[in-house]
Each structure stands twice: as C-alpha cells, then as structure tokens.
Amino acid sequence: MTAATMLDTYREVVTPEGVPLQLRAAGPLPRAVAWLVDLAIRGAALMLLSFPLMLLDELGRGIYLALMFLLNWAYAIVLEAVWGQTLGKRAMGLRVIARDGAPVGWSGAVTRNLLRTVDMLPFGYAVGLVSSLFDAHGRRLGDLVAGTLVVHGDASPRHAPATIDSALPPPVPLQPQEQSAVIAFAERAPLLSPARQQELAGIVTPLTETDGQVGVLRLYAMANWLLGRR
Structure with a gap:
C-alpha cells in the first residue's frame, strides 16, 4: 500500500x-x-x-x-x-x-x-x-x-491536436476515397499516441516515401494541400 x-x-x-x-x-x-x-x-x-x-x-x-x-x-x-x-x-x-x-x-x-x-x-x-x-x-x-x-x-x-502549417502536394494523383482517407487521418491522428500515428502512416509509405514521424508530418501536409491550405 x-x-x-x-x-x-x-x-x-x-x-x-x-x-x-x-x-x-x-x-x-x-x-x-x-x-x-x-x-x-x-x-x-x-x-x-x-x-x-x-x-x-x-x-x-x-x-x-x-x-x-x-x-x-x-x-x-x-x-x-x-x-x-x-x-x-x-x-x-x-x-x-x-x-x-x-x-x-x-x-x-x-x-x-x-x-x-x-x-x-x-x-x-x-x-x-x-x-x-x-x-x-x-x-x-x-x-x-x-x-x-x-x-x-x-x-x-493525452495528446492535443497538432498544428501543421506546411502544405505538400501528393506525389501521385489520389482518388476521391484516397483523398478522404488522408484528410480523415489528419483530423483524427492527433488524438492517437505517436506510435499509433506512425503505425497508420506506415500503411501508406509508398505515398509518403518515408516512415516514422516524418511520414506522419507529410500526411498532415498533404491533407493541408488537399484542403486548399496552401
């Protein structure tokens, strides 16, 4: 005790x-x-x-x-x-x-x-x-x-939503459902643990062309670009 x-x-x-x-x-x-x-x-x-x-x-x-x-x-x-x-x-x-x-x-x-x-x-x-x-x-x-x-x-x-100011165009054209998935990740991922964010970002490594936290940040930036925050 x-x-x-x-x-x-x-x-x-x-x-x-x-x-x-x-x-x-x-x-x-x-x-x-x-x-x-x-x-x-x-x-x-x-x-x-x-x-x-x-x-x-x-x-x-x-x-x-x-x-x-x-x-x-x-x-x-x-x-x-x-x-x-x-x-x-x-x-x-x-x-x-x-x-x-x-x-x-x-x-x-x-x-x-x-x-x-x-x-x-x-x-x-x-x-x-x-x-x-x-x-x-x-x-x-x-x-x-x-x-x-x-x-x-x-x-x-435990994790407050992060603010990402940069915008990055996807390296390849994305289908509407793929665009929605990237935007959904940017909206929900800040509420997840860093390890879980990186795990989800790792699924689309061919899109981000990297992994780890850098891949997470690139997905945020792509979401900004898709939302017109350029």
Whole structure:
C-alpha cells in the first residue's frame, strides 16, 4: 500500500475509438466526501417529505418507506446511469465510467450499487475501504465486479491536436476515397499516441516515401494541400 493509493492515481485507458485517455482515479477520501454529501441530500429530502406524509397516517408511512427505498437505491443507480454521477459526486467533481472510458450505462450502475451491500460489511464500508486501499485505482468490490472506475471529471485526451502549417502536394494523383482517407487521418491522428500515428502512416509509405514521424508530418501536409491550405 502506498500514499498514492490513499489519494489519487492515474490510469490510462484506450477508448473504443482508439483514443488514449489519462484518467485520474479518485481515492477513498474524495469518494467518502461525495457519499456523505449524497447521504445528507437523501436525508434532507426524506425529512422534508415526512412532514406532509405524517398527515396521511398509515398511507403516509407506507409512502415514506417506499420513498426511503427509492432514495437509498434508485437515487444512485438512476443518476449514475443517466449522468454518470450523483449530486455528491458532481459536487466533488467525480464521475463513474466503464473500464474503457465509456459511459457506465445501466448494467454497470445497477451492479456497482447493488454490491454496496457487500462493500458495507461488516460496518462503515469496511470491505469497500480495504478493497479500495489495496487496489491500484481505488476501486471497491462493486467497481471490480461491474468493471467501473470513479475518476475526477478532468479526463481529457493525452495528446492535443497538432498544428501543421506546411502544405505538400501528393506525389501521385489520389482518388476521391484516397483523398478522404488522408484528410480523415489528419483530423483524427492527433488524438492517437505517436506510435499509433506512425503505425497508420506506415500503411501508406509508398505515398509518403518515408516512415516514422516524418511520414506522419507529410500526411498532415498533404491533407493541408488537399484542403486548399496552401
């Protein structure tokens, strides 16, 4: 166990589109604060609703118990599935995502929240706390089973789009679909890792007449020429 585990750690994931993200995983402390905020919100909602429900006697008690159940379980499931965060997580700048950086979805939200019953054992979220302390990315058992991760909301692509000012005409005439492929590469490649950029550029080495990063830059320049940026 390290100090980083107690606080926050970084995890790199590659999205289904092939974009690498550096995600700052949330440690137990900010997650605990978010949980307390959600607890206070649920408690305040129940307290406010209890006053008018007291006037309904038995019916009011039944409605109160139903609302208590919904706030304890549906609250987190619905908000995480729809928005990726509860109000407490939003206040702390946290978000729940799938392991590949995609939205958590209903399946992940239901699984991770139902397994709170295990994480809460034997008391005070002891099992969940131990799990998050020993996991490199602060995941409790519910996250491990659901394949989810709680991260800070500042996740962004690791590689910012590059600006290439030069323009280079292709050495041979290109068919329309080939022109579209070169332009598409220039638009999407800046979001990929350098190694992946060079791998894709290597496929058209006969066009760039070189490989490596020079080949990548030539494809950018050809895209500029095709787009009229001369």
